[in-house]
Amino acid sequence: MSAPLHLVLDWSxxxxxxxxxxxxxxxxxxxxxxxxxEMHRYLVEQHHWLxxxxxxxxxxxxxxxxxxxxxxxxxxxxxVGLNAGSMTAALLGVVVTMTGVLLPSTVLTFAAAQWGQRNxxxxxxxxxxxxxxxxxxxxLLSTSVILGGASGDARHDWPLWLLSVVSALIIWRTKVHxxxxxxxxxxxxxxxxx
Amino acid sequence: MPTGMDSVGGASDxxxxxxxxxxxRPGPQSRTDLxxxxxxxxxxxxxxxLAVVQRELVERKKWxxxxxxxxxxxxxxxxxxxxxxxxxxxxxGRYFGLAGALAAMAxxxxxxxxLVLLLAVLHARFAGNAQVAGALRGMAAVSAGLIGAAGLxxxxxxxxxxxxxxxxxxxxxxxxxxxxVLRYPLIYVLLGLGSLGCVLTYRRIGP
Numbered sequence: 553m554s555a556p557l558h559l560v561l562d563w564s565x566x567x568x569x570x571x572x573x574x575x576x577x578x579x580x581x582x583x584x585x586x587x588x589x590e591m592h593r594y595l596v597e598q599h600h601w602l603x604x605x606x607x608x609x610x611x612x613x614x615x616x617x618x619x620x621x622x623x624x625x626x627x628x629x630x631x632v633g634l635n636a637g638s639m640t641a642a643l644l645g646v647v648v649t650m651t652g653v654l655l656p657s658t659v660l661t662f663a664a665a666q667w668g669q670r671n672x673x674x675x676x677x678x679x680x681x682x683x684x685x686x687x688x689x690x691x692l693l694s695t696s697v698i699l700g701g702a703s704g705d706a707r708h709d710w711p712l713w714l715l716s717v718v719s720a721l722i723i724w725r726t727k728v729h730x731x732x733x734x735x736x737x738x739x740x741x742x743x744x745x746x
Numbered sequence: 747m748p749t750g751m752d753s754v755g756g757a758s759d760x761x762x763x764x765x766x767x768x769x770x771r772p773g774p775q776s777r778t779d780l781x782x783x784x785x786x787x788x789x790x791x792x793x794x795x796l797a798v799v800q801r802e803l804v805e806r807k808k809w810x811x812x813x814x815x816x817x818x819x820x821x822x823x824x825x826x827x828x829x830x831x832x833x834x835x836x837x838x839g840r841y842f843g844l845a846g847a848l849a850a851m852a853x854x855x856x857x858x859x860x861l862v863l864l865l866a867v868l869h870a871r872f873a874g875n876a877q878v879a880g881a882l883r884g885m886a887a888v889s890a891g892l893i894g895a896a897g898l899x900x901x902x903x904x905x906x907x908x909x910x911x912x913x914x915x916x917x918x919x920x921x922x923x924x925x926x927v928l929r930y931p932l933i934y935v936l937l938g939l940g941s942l943g944c945v946l947t948y949r950r951i952g953p
Contacts, residue, residue: 577826577827578826579826580826580827580828581823581824581825581826581932581933581936583827583828583829584827584828586932609869612882613862613865613866613869614862615793615794615886616792616793616865616882616885616886617792617858617861617862617865618788618789618790618791618792618858618861619788619789619791619795619854619855619857619858619859619861619862620788620791620794620795620828620830620831620854620855620858621794621795621828622828622831622855623855623858623859623862626859626862626863627862627863627866630863630866631866646859646863650855650859654827654828654831654851656826656827657825657826657827657828657831657832658827658831658835658851660825660826660827661821661822661825661826661827661832661835661836662835662839662844662847664821664825665821665835665836665839665840665847666839666843668821669839669840675948675951675952675953676948678947678951679944679945679947679948679951680820680944680947681816681817681820681821682817682907682908682909682947682951683909683940683943683944683945683946683947683948684816684817684820684823684824684940684943684944685816685817685820685903685904685907685914685943686904686907686909686913686914686915686916686917686918686921686939686943687820687917687918687921687935687936687939687940687943688816688819688820688823688900689816689897689900689901689903689904689918690897690917690918690919690920690921690922690925690939691823691921691925691932692796692893692894692896692897692900693894693897693898693918693922693926694921694922694925694926695796695893696890696891696893696894696897697890697894697922697926698925698926699793699794699886699889699890699893700887700890700891700894712883712884712887713887715884715887715888715891716887716888716890716891716894717891717894718891719887719888719890719891719892719895720891720892720894720895720898721891721895722895723801723891723892723895723896724895724898724899727805730790730797730798730801730892731790733888733891733892734790734792734793734885734888734889736884736888737881737884737885737886737887737888737889738881738882738884738885739881739884740884741880741881741882741883741884741885741887742877742878742880742881742884743880744876744877744880746880746883746884746887
């Protein structure tokens, strides 16, 4: 891990962080994860509020933990706060980043969904919802492939890929509970088989 | 609006009636039910919740039909914000308005947020542990597979789409190549292929 950071953040810095996450929220079509390059530029390169290692860990931990991946944003806020020296600052960081990244998108999505619900019989609304179906399926399959292949090297990582494919087939074809498969994945991983 | 092809155009209510002809529609009983259900759903989502939403909401709880799930997912995906959080907002808002939307969203986020912060505190102690790292890697691989399975299951809904199946498959295949292989920015793919699908559908379900 690179040298720990010791920050002094004043109110204008917290406001700037909040404002930046409000903007990121509006840009986060396709999920908050699609704005990580911009978060990296802002937090690591421009302001040096997070180390590269902290940035990577925030994403990896949130992906491993149960819950939506957007919680990596909370961990980034948490780490910025820790770098500023206290648990209180860390909690403030969580509140600032999570509120920022969720507020605009929540308002927009709720408004759009309510409007769509009221006008669900409009030809344009039906055309949108049904016309998007092929792309929705393509995006699910793409997400699967991108996440599965994230670690790259096929010769070295083929057992991981095999695990992904086998899990997909089992869930597609059977009614096994997801948690059994996840536990199996954890076991196989802990034993060092993948 | 006169829609003589409504049965083909398939307003989602029609599909719901086809799949569940006599039973009353299952749905969340209260805002508390929404909160608890989305909390339990989120807590199963190691490596992201996307892998479990389809199975929980469509197959186990039956709050949504496959077609409705795809429709809601399209909106969740195209709007800014985390997709699964958007989906919680949409589903919660449908049953109990703003309060329902917030209850579902809070369920999705509150308990997992506390957990992930606890994990962050513990992480320093276990970061170097090879077994923990391996277990996380294994769960991530399974999770990637689960998302793929959700895509495969939902693909059967394309046979009921107003567009001919061949067009649907062509759009799906093009989308997959652009996003997964060529790594095009999502926004262009949504705008390009998404609009194409919408325009083609609009013409097919026309008056």
